[in-house]
Amino acid sequence: MSEDFPKTEVEFDRRFHREQACLDYLFQLRWPEGFICPDCGHAEYWKSARDLYLCRKCQKQISVTAGTIFHGVKKPLTLWFKALWWFSTRKSGVNAVALQESLGLGSYRTAWCWLQKLRTCTIFPDRKPLAGQVEADEFYLGGERSGKRGRGAEHKCKVALAVERQGRKLGRLRLQVIADCGSAQLLPFVKDNVVAGSQITTDGWNGYNGLESDFIHHRVLSAQSEDKESVLPGAHLVISLVKRVILGTFQGRFDPQYLQRYLDEYVFRFNRRTSKTPGKRFWRMMQQAVCSPPMANRQLRLAAT
Numbered sequence: 001m002s003e004d005f006p007k008t009e010v011e012f013d014r015r016f017h018r019e020q021a022c023l024d025y026l027f028q029l030r031w032p033e034g035f036i037c038p039d040c041g042h043a044e045y046w047k048s049a050r051d052l053y054l055c056r057k058c059q060k061q062i063s064v065t066a067g068t069i070f071h072g073v074k075k076p077l078t079l080w081f082k083a084l085w086w087f088s089t090r091k092s093g094v095n096a097v098a099l100q101e102s103l104g105l106g107s108y109r110t111a112w113c114w115l116q117k118l119r120t121c122t123i124f125p126d127r128k129p130l131a132g133q134v135e136a137d138e139f140y141l142g143g144e145r146s147g148k149r150g151r152g153a154e155h156k157c158k159v160a161l162a163v164e165r166q167g168r169k170l171g172r173l174r175l176q177v178i179a180d181c182g183s184a185q186l187l188p189f190v191k192d193n194v195v196a197g198s199q200i201t202t203d204g205w206n207g208y209n210g211l212e213s214d215f216i217h218h219r220v221l222s223a224q225s226e227d228k229e230s231v232l233p234g235a236h237l238v239i240s241l242v243k244r245v246i247l248g249t250f251q252g253r254f255d256p257q258y259l260q261r262y263l264d265e266y267v268f269r270f271n272r273r274t275s276k277t278p279g280k281r282f283w284r285m286m287q288q289a290v291c292s293p294p295m296a297n298r299q300l301r302l303a304a305t
Ligand SMILES: [Zn+2]
Pocket: 037, 038, 039, 040, 041, 042, 055, 056, 057, 058, 059, 060
């Protein structure tokens, strides 16, 4: 598919200030080769109202937003596009207060729900697994004090981490909430996210026993298990960055059921931190938005009540 996205905010505003332009863009993303009926595969259609397409063969009526995160939204698509533009192109994204004020949304809760929907479009199923030199580690978030394995850790959220090392630089990142720090959680996480045969560095934790069968496994043992900085410098840096963002944004209080989405957003930004084309992030998220199942607002609102 050809890459088609605004390169600057000025270009964005010029292009997407009308509802029809947004609908046309969604149509192009959904059916780059032309309309195809999702039920019978027929290519001919009648166009009825605004965004309704009627299959000439099976008569099915299809809205261009059906099957996308925009299905059934009440606010104009121009506002949703603007929200997605800010979310995807700004270095630190956009928070619910700013979104509510800038777009004139009715409530903080509405803005919060919008952001939750947008976060579901930050992970792409076709992303390539990590490769080369990779550091793997796990850490805790939330509770009274975030830290490493230790007393009181049972009330905190556990997160598995894998990050590529390219010399002194960091490559791509993966973060996943895990139920515990045992090998039943850690081994599948590494195997799902890293190409077999890669070099994995971990600390001496026995949860990584067994990586040897699929990877070249380096264990770095330090005299002090808390001495992360010298043992796994990449993982150490990422952990401190994630804590600063997540705990800073939510003052340490977040609903654990939404933590994975916050981590997904973090990974989305981290893995594109050096990108010179912010508009491309908008395009990638839009691609994801048109194939995301709509989410029930009720489900989204649980944590806001
Ligand atoms: Zn049809």
